[in-house]
Amino acid sequence: MTKPRIPAIEYMRGISMLGVVGIHVGSQYLSNPSPNLALVAFFEIVTRFAVPIFFFISAFGLFYHLDLNAPFDYPAFLYRRARTVLVPYIVWSIFYMLHYTVLFRDTMLLHLNVLAKYLFFGFGSYQLYFMVILLWFYLLMPLWIWLVRRMTPARLAALFVMQIAFDYWSSFLFNAYAIENTYLRALAVNRLNYWVMHYLFIFVLGGWLAVRFDAFRAFMERRRRTLAAFFAASFASMLGYYYYLILVRGYDAIGAINTAHQLCPLGVIYTMAASIFLFAIFTPDASPAALRPALSLLGRHSYFVYLAHPLAITYLGFLLERSGLIMTAPLAVAFYVGVVLLTLIAAIAVRRIGESVPPVNGLTIGVWK
Numbered sequence: 001m002t003k004p005r006i007p008a009i010e011y012m013r014g015i016s017m018l019g020v021v022g023i024h025v026g027s028q029y030l031s032n033p034s035p036n037l038a039l040v041a042f043f044e045i046v047t048r049f050a051v052p053i054f055f056f057i058s059a060f061g062l063f064y065h066l067d068l069n070a071p072f073d074y075p076a077f078l079y080r081r082a083r084t085v086l087v088p089y090i091v092w093s094i095f096y097m098l099h100y101t102v103l104f105r106d107t108m109l110l111h112l113n114v115l116a117k118y119l120f121f122g123f124g125s126y127q128l129y130f131m132v133i134l135l136w137f138y139l140l141m142p143l144w145i146w147l148v149r150r151m152t153p154a155r156l157a158a159l160f161v162m163q164i165a166f167d168y169w170s171s172f173l174f175n176a177y178a179i180e181n182t183y184l185r186a187l188a189v190n191r192l193n194y195w196v197m198h199y200l201f202i203f204v205l206g207g208w209l210a211v212r213f214d215a216f217r218a219f220m221e222r223r224r225r226t227l228a229a230f231f232a233a234s235f236a237s238m239l240g241y242y243y244y245l246i247l248v249r250g251y252d253a254i255g256a257i258n259t260a261h262q263l264c265p266l267g268v269i270y271t272m273a274a275s276i277f278l279f280a281i282f283t284p285d286a287s288p289a290a291l292r293p294a295l296s297l298l299g300r301h302s303y304f305v306y307l308a309h310p311l312a313i314t315y316l317g318f319l320l321e322r323s324g325l326i327m328t329a330p331l332a333v334a335f336y337v338g339v340v341l342l343t344l345i346a347a348i349a350v351r352r353i354g355e356s357v358p359p360v361n362g363l364t365i366g367v368w369k
Contacts, residue, residue, distance in 0.1 A: 003064060006213075007296070008282035012057055014298025015278060019050025020127065021309050021339055026257075028317055029332040035253055036329040037246060043332075044257040045242045046235070049274035051130060052262050055199045056275045058134060059144070059206030068149055068211060074142060081138040084366030089131040091363045092307050093124030099311075121193045125310050129193040136196045137203060148207045156201075156208060160272070163201035167263040170198065198263060202271055220280040231277035234270040241266050297344075303365045304347035305340070312339040 026043025029035055066072075097109045097118060108114055122129035137144070151159075176188035192198060209216045220227065238260060245256040261267055282295070298305075316338055320327060327335065354361030362368040 006064070007284055007292070008279050009057055009061060010299030011282040011292075011295040012053060012275075012278050012299075013302045014295050014300075016050045016053045016057070017298060017302035017306050018340065019047035019053075020306055021343075022047040022336060023050065024127065024309065024313055025332065025336045025339060028313060028335065029327050029329075030254060032327050032332075037243075037253060039329045039332060040253045040257065041239055041242055043336075044253075045238055045260055048238065048260075048262040048267055049271045052199055052202045052271040053275050053278070054130060055134070055137070055203045056206035056271075058137070059203040060210040062141070063148060063207035063210035064213060066145070066211075068145065072142060072145055077141060078138065081135075083362070083368055085131055085134060085138070087362065088303075088307065088364055088366045089122075089128065089135070090119065093119055093122075093128055096125040096128075096310070103314075121190045123193075127306060127310060130306075132194050133196055133199065136194055140196065144204065144207060147204055148211060151204065151208050156205065159201050159204060160268075164265045164268050166197055167268060168265060170195070171261070171263045201268070202275065205272065205275070216279075217283065220276075220283060224280050227273075227277050227280045231273040234266070234273040237266050238270045301344055301347035301351065304350060305343040307364070308346060309339055309343045312342040316342075 022043045026040060026047075029039065029043060094115075097115070101107060101109045109118070118124050120132070122132035170191065174188075176185060176191065179185040179188050196203070241264075242256050242260045245251040245259055246253065251259065262271055316335055320331070320335070325331060350360060350364060354364070354367070358369055
């Protein structure tokens with residue numbers, strides 16, 4: 001039986017996409033030698049839930065439509081996921097590699113060994129590593145089904161503690177450069193690009209809540225104020241940690257955002273709080289009606305915008321550079337809006353072309369109809 005659609009998933013996908021764009025625009029804004037610290041916080045700290053929450057959404061969607069009591073058709077599952085994620089990943093990776101080869105006249109990217117390395121780690125463009133991790137989650141799907149079947153609130157809490165400990169070790173204690181073997185060192189140095197362990201808790205949480213959606217929805221209705229307070233507290237803690245690093249510890253903006261990120265202990269808590277809070281405010285009876293069309297539009301085209309926005313950042317950046325303009329705070333905000341609008345318009349246009357030429361949508365966003 002087909003389950004009813006959950007608008008919150010689409011809305012959260014759009015919000016998360018806006019956050020990912022913000023993170024990457026924030027990196028451009030840091031070219032300003034004296035950036036506005038509040039704007040840096042908005043681009044680089046407030047948005048830190050954006051990448052992990054995509055794993056929460058992905059797991060929720062997978063498990064919401066999965067019957068845990070029925071046999072799992074692993075080959076069919078991989079075939080569907082390959083069409084929706086692997087094919088667009090390869091297409092966009094090769095596109096970006098060819099694009100940068102032409103743009104920077106660097107033919108190194110055309111070598112087969114370089115191509116294999118870039119595809120394995122998601123080096124084709126800086127946003128593509130997410131798809132590599134997602135593909136590893138798909139490959140290990142039988143393991144996640146086994147975990148979700150056996151998960152209890154106590155075990156979930158233990159997994160949460162383990163996640164904080166593991167991410168702290170990986171982010172702040174593990175020295176990958178101490179490994180002598182060249183290949184093992186490369187695997188360790190680039191671990192953030194494919195180690196699913198960094199996002200295991202948020203993925204399992206999404207799956208666990210999906211198979212208990214009725215209870216989860218009732219919990220959200222009863223505890224909406226509590227969830228809002230939890231989110232506000234985690235939000236304030238992330239911002240407070242960022243300002244503490246700068247104002248007390250003497251970090252510069254780059255050092256602060258490289259410390260107060262989604263894998264630091266507060267970042268893991270913030271991700272969980274944001275995931276549940278956004279779900280609560282975007283449930284059908286709680287979502288603001290005036291925002292629904294815009295949220296739906298953003299969610300519908302979030303995949304393409306996510307995949308294409310580095311192009312807009314690159315060429316708008318060239319435009320600023322040739323104009324001799326420094327990216328001030330107002331320009332950074334305008335830059336962000338411009339990137340979102342340009343890629344959103346492109347997404348709508350390509351989607352319409354794909355309606356007449358179906359392979360276009362299949363190759364770019366994995367929609368095969």
